[in-house]
Amino acid sequence: MTLELSHLHRRFADFRALDDVSLSIAPGEFVALLGPSGSGKTTLLRILAGLDFPDAGDVRRDGRDLLSVSARERGVGLVFQHYALFRHMTVFENIAFGLRVRPRAKRPSRAEIAERVEKLLKRVQLDGLGNRYPAQLSGGQRQRVALARALAIEPDLLLLDEPFGALDAQVRVTLRRWLRHLHEELGLTTVFVTHDQEEALELADRVVVMNQGRIEQVGTPDEVYQQPGTPFVFEFIGRVNKIPVKFAGGRVQAGDQRFDADPLDGIGDGSGVAYVRPEHLAFTTTSLDSGWKATLGHVFFAGSVAHVEIEVPALGLTLDAELGGDEAQRRGLAAGMSVTVQPRHLTVFAHDPKTGQLDPSRRRVVHPRYGQAALARMR
């Protein structure tokens, strides 16, 4: 089943929930809608479910108009953040609900319903719990009941609204691996909403990053992490250092450092911002000519990784660097050490001279050319 969303707009009073959103979803794809609250991701999901309607725009399923089909007739499986289980019904009755409310002509027989519910209970690993009431289940179990209930109507599209939002960290990780396996088994086109980047990156085939009702970037988890297209995506996904820069003569100037790089065509002179991931900051205790002179601040050992604060006077900033925990131990890193810092690569955005905002269309990735000798000494 292919979904084609084009130019969706939705306003609530003064609030723009969706602002010209277009997206296409391929059959069997697992798509994450990722964004902060108020970014429009839930509105988009609700429109797909038929619980909300756009002011303008068009949604097509396999080429046919979806918006004119009522939620009741869409045959879309929907799982809510807080499960929305019918608490006066047993687990069995909850799962059977979608089958029992069908018009008589389309309703399976009692025995068939029982058989299908049992099969689903097994699928979500809840066999034997059919007679329990939702109040007698744990959070993870309830979420699986909600999923089984949605799957019972044999949907061709599965929608999940913050499916793991209400669970504790451990259950969350187990359940999301399980969901990924289930998706591989069923091959069901799935769209889920989350504000948790880790969840989106780990689960989805494709991540749709949303902000203020617009789509910022669509890409594989690797793409949105490694090559963020906009300043927002940089700041929203993963941790990042934000360094003010100047563009002059096709070069990037940051503090006292000028980075020799491929010509920055089409950017012109002006100011901007460079983004560097913590793991892309290299530093050495050897004093080098190129690179910022800096002092180590606190070193945080967090298990397999170590986070290092680096105070750079030339920038007036404290940068975050990240390296393996073992390596940090081996190098004997401690607060107060003098170091030279070199970013391995930076992504720069130039300010739009008219609006003063960073302009995503004026984005360049800069790979500074340091002397070979210097590089060799870096890890």
Place this chain on the structure above:
Amino acid sequence: MARRVLPGFGLSLGYAIAYLGLIVLLPLAALALKAAGLGFSGLWAAVTTPRVFAALKLSFGAAVLSAFINAGVGLLIAWVLVRYRFPGKRLFDALVDLPFALPTAVAGIALTALYAPNGWLGRWLEPLGLKVAFTQTGVLVAMVFVGFPFVVRTLQPVLETLDRDLEEAAESLGATRVQTFLRVLFPLLLPALLTGFALALARAVGEYGSVIFIAGNKPFESEIMPLLIVQQLEQYKYGEAAAIGVVMLGISFAILLGIGLLQRWSRRWAER
């Protein structure tokens, strides 16, 4: 015994039981004792007259009917008050409690003035062949009036906790609006609805002040049980009055117990 956050379990339980005994059980025991003074045959004679039967039928028949009406209308009003926003909502919400606050005699006089053959409503209903004041219908109207707030007030908090999610989930699973109401919402509201029903019923059975003004109090026709008791008292027949009271009490208790059991069944899903 397990340790509790707040101390004083023994003291507060003891106080609660003593208070309940003093306020509720003691007068009831006195009532039963008084009635027992008649002896069994006297008791039997006092409560098996045709007039008592007629009043019994009216009192409980009208009270049950009024509780059903209040359950239906109260559900609707609670729904409107919780689910919709409209100008004057707060005022409307405050009006619901008015039957609680009004002295019942005032309510009775107001209703009588309204429904009397020359009253504001009565004069339009009379030509249609609908007599309200001084008939059994009048009794019903007064009972509906005094019992009305109970259902609204017991349903409101429960309705507020019902998530929209539930309706949306039902809809996306293919349920029609009627199915969503009957299979999802109504069962969840039923326990509170039964509580409201029981309270409205109890109030209607015991109502005296507003009913006697509008009922006309014709023997065998529009005479309610509490009035019968008052009449016995006025003739200094305390034993007979107590006997009728005990009968009312017995029936009321049986009905409330029945509703209580039904309610427990209706919320079996909430038990662990």
